[in-house]
Amino acid sequence: MNYTLNQLRIFLKIVEKQSITKASEELHLTQPAVSIQLKNFQNQFPIPLTEVVGRQLFVTDFGQEIAEAARRILKEVDGINYKLLAYQGELAGRLKISVVSTGKYVMPYFLSNFMRENPGVDLVMDVTNKSRVVESLEENQVDFALVSVLPQHLNLNKVGLMKNILHLVGNPKYFNKVKLGKSSFSKDTPLIFREKGSATRAAMETYLTKKNVTVSKKIELTSNEAVKQAVIAGLGCSIMPLIGVNNELKKGDLKIIPLKDLPVITTWNLVWLQNKKLSPVALALLDHLNATKEKVIKDNFAWVQEY
Template identity: 65%
Template structure:
């Protein structure tokens, strides 16, 4: 047999995504190139690795075993690369971070200088909902997680990053009736919520409950971007983290409505299990954060002070 590491990588990605098209997109290759490499890889085995039923690609039992072996081989190759860089005195290894959806506006700024300085670091950042973030921590699938509300059921270490401010926000295109007092806006217009389990939704519900506000009209959207676009379109109002609407405030598509006891302020924390044995790469990243986080905040989030 004479298969290449490139073929192993392509075959593994196909088995993970169950699609040649999706694999080509994930690997930034053309679909024909992926198909050709899959055929060359298959030609080295007398037993089928995949099969197509209808339009769906399936991995055979034999193919699953080969995919598992391919993953092990690729991991070993990666480990060799990391060790080589480490012997040269460079930080090298994988850094896995799970991030709640709104955190995508925060976390990249705390990573870019570190990854640019240490080219041997392979970053894997999963942007998902709060429940999945907590699960990834529980299952020890990540080095760190970025959250604005710390899960109390887990025994965690933490590093404070920056404030998370939530305001009442509405569209400038469809303003509420000025004859209606701001206090009545929750009762008069639809309130837009994130899905159950979202930290933003929880904060909004806690605020409304603590102020005895009635919200008879409700809508639920399952992503921060969908919620933002709905507010811009004038579907209703919402309490939103300001971190995700900087451009919309600047362009005039959204406006902050002054309201009692707003903004709500929580804190973005990077957290990890106390019992976790951190890798040298993860330890190096914590040292970087402690040294650089104030500079990063000043350079990238100074606009916070305007609100």
């Protein structure tokens, strides 16, 4: 056998994505190039690694075992590279962070200088909903997680990064004003929610419970971007993090609708398990954040004060 590390990486990405097209997009390669590498890799085994049923690609049991072996090999190769860089005096290693979906508007700004200053550090950032973020913490799959609502059942350390401000927003063409009665929003004002498990939904429901408000008409969507587009289209209003709607507010596609006891204000916290032994890379990031977070906020998020 004479397979290459590049073939291992490509095959592993195909297994992860269950698709040659998606793997090629993530690897920034053409689809034919990925297909050729898969074929060359497959030719070295007498047993199929993948099979196509209809138009769907499936990985065989043997292919899954080869993928697991490839994962271990590539991890060892990365370890060799990190040791070399460390021997040369550079900070090196892998940093794994799980980020709630709205946190994608926040975390990159706090990481960018650190990553530029430390080219030997590889970053894996998973952007998902709060339930999956908490699960990754519980299972010790990540170094850190970015959340705006702390999971109470976990013993965590935290570094507060910045405020998370949530306003009621709507498209001014359809919802210039919103009437909130003693017990409910008016029937002609649907509220758009994130899915259960979302921190944004939790903040929204906390507000409604505090005001003892029922919702006459509810729409549920599964991503912050989907909620934003639905509000722009006039499907309803939603309580959304300000950090994710700045451009739409400037263009006039959305408007903040004043309402008593709003905005809701939480804090973006970078958290980790109290009993976790942090790597040198993770410890270096914490030092970096404590030293630079105020400047990051001033340089990138001063516009929040306008609202």
